[in-house]
Amino acid sequence: MNLALLLPAGLAALAALLLPLSIHLARRSERRPTDFAALRWLHARVRPRHNLRLDEWWLLTLRLLLVAALALLLARPVMFGASDATPWIVAAPGVDAGVLRRSGTDESGARAERRWLAPGFPEADAPPPPFPATSVASLLRELDATLPSGAPLTVLVPPFLDGVDAERPVMSRAVHWRIVPGDLVAPVPPSVPAPGMPTLHVRHASDRAGGVRYLRAAAEAWAATSVDSGVGSGERTPPTALVVGNPDDPLPPGATALAWLVPGPLPASILGWIEGGGTALLDSQTEVAGMETKAIAQWRDQDGAVLVRGMPMGRGRVLQWTRPLAPAAMPALLDAGFPAQLRALFAPAMQAPGRVSSSAYSPRTGMAAWPERPKALSHWLVLLVAVLFLVERLVAANPRRRTAG
Template sequence: MSLSLLLPAALAALASLLLPLLLHLARRDNVRPLDFAALRWLRARPRPRRRLRFDEWPLLLLRLLLLALLALWLARPVLHGAPDLRPIVVVMPGVPASALPAQQLPENARRHWLAQGLPALDAPPPATPQPIFSLLRELDADLPPGVPLVVLATARFDGADGRIPQLSRELDWRVVDSVPAASRPAARQPPPTLYLHADAGHAAALRPLRAAARAWQVEVFDLAAGATPPATSAIAAWLSSTPMPSALRDWIARGGSVLLAHDAPLPADIALAPVLHDAAGAPLLESGSLGRGRLLRFRQPLRPADMPLLLEAEFPQRLREALAPTMQPPARADARAFAPTAGARAQPAAPRDLQPWLAVLIALLFAIERWLATARRRGASA
């Protein structure tokens, strides 16, 4: 362990140590001499030479120590401690406990789950997906250079970020042939159904939407004026210039998605952003949030003369992509294909900052100094 100063020039504040010395010297002759009449006839003798002395040594030493610690605090001392060079073993959530005895792991290794906070391996495994690659990069940056790192990975895992991580050390990447339940492919969701409602002035707009539904291979139902789809996974279309009924608005707030005509009035405080454009870049469809659901409105009438994209073969697919909820980029990876590599620059170990500890010590010494100073005043007044 070694001590260093980040701002050594601040030690110039040690010159303030002269202040308590001067104060104690100035206050040592606090008794005024008084002449007696009988002493006038005695023979005058030469006074002895005055010697330099200090009164109240404990208080003086305490003040000197307090100022020295203040100067050291200003210099920002840090402590470079001896790093822990024991190997570390991190286990991905999903690796069964039965697979650990078969692994030849270092006896003195530290064992943790590869999760946020690096919980100990004897703690329950985390139940939520973890950013595996981000945690590996953070762990590699925090470990001192030369510390062996062993990773027990499942055959497939969640938490990849699109590129193979490059670490500053060679790590022992071991793939355990087991797939956690969280990483199994989710069951395919059934296609959403389509519920349509149009008034007399928008009846022609139903034709392109029904054609798109046939291309999606989904069912189409008529939506009554005051009804709502039975499930929020469905897609409703309200093609009318009149406001939506309150039941339909509540259905959107619970997670549904509704298509509106270009002249349909919008609820208050709804911000829309384009999600579908034509070949020239003009917006054709806008989307906004309403509660937990989405509200989408066409910018043009659903007529080929106003929206030529309706006649193109790609219209159903592009509309389906605009209606689909925003998907996160894939984060599932194959452990054998995404093994981390070495070659990154090692990060220096962060020293331990001693300023907070010095601040506590300075506050304690200041309280003691005030107590000694006030006790001296009370004794002098008595």
């Protein structure tokens, strides 16, 4: 074990040791001469002597120790090499709680710390946690960085894991990966169909009617593509992909895509609809708070100029044209790829698969060991300072000391 100081300059406070020493010498008990009748007529020459004597040395020692402890506390001492090698056993959500509670020892037979592989790493006696939003790999990496380098780690997992990353986690230590029965198996998410284009609702001002024609042409291309690819009933009449209305027309229930071609501030009703999960593509002159500073590019032209920018808002998204919907300002309106690009803005993201067989997800080794975290000693020094101060006050306020003085 090695001791170190995170702030060695704090030891400069040791110079304050001179303060209680000086006060103690200056305020020592005074000696007053007393006349004595039988000796008052003697005229013996007495050599003056100056003796440096420390009275109440125990009180001085307490005060010096108190100042030294404060100076050491300012230097922030830590201890290296005092890592705890206690084994850890963690269980992923889905493992039978009884299996974790009965696993009192690790592979070597040593007594182990038992926790759940969940945010905060709750103890084994706590109720089984629900399936967390944090992925198993993220929790394993966090635990790997938190545990001392010499602490063995055993992970109990059910036959299948949900909410995993795209690749096996890489750890700085060898992990004992044990597949055990589970009593809480998360339901398999239903298969997600290929993302399609929802009905696009258009609300436009009277001076923005010219831009609607390009959105209508794109919607007709979507419908034609759906019919040609066999999506829908198979009849030549394409499904409705575009609904045009005035700004005051309310959005129907279930609407998820909106093109808002109205300049000026965005109404509160539309803001609430977006925060509830809708996606709105706004006119270049629509005013939305934060769009100038928080939005990022969503669509660029061939020259790299931004055509559409966007940002999340609540559970939805807000997008905005950076130019007017006119070929003179935006030549991309006449490109053959305009319908597909516009469709990609509104298409919902496909859900990534998150279930994997536990036997195929065992962690790999190869990551460099995390730096050893020093053990702080500040809390012990604070306790020492408090005890020394209390004892010093008790000694200084002792009535016997006052009587003796």
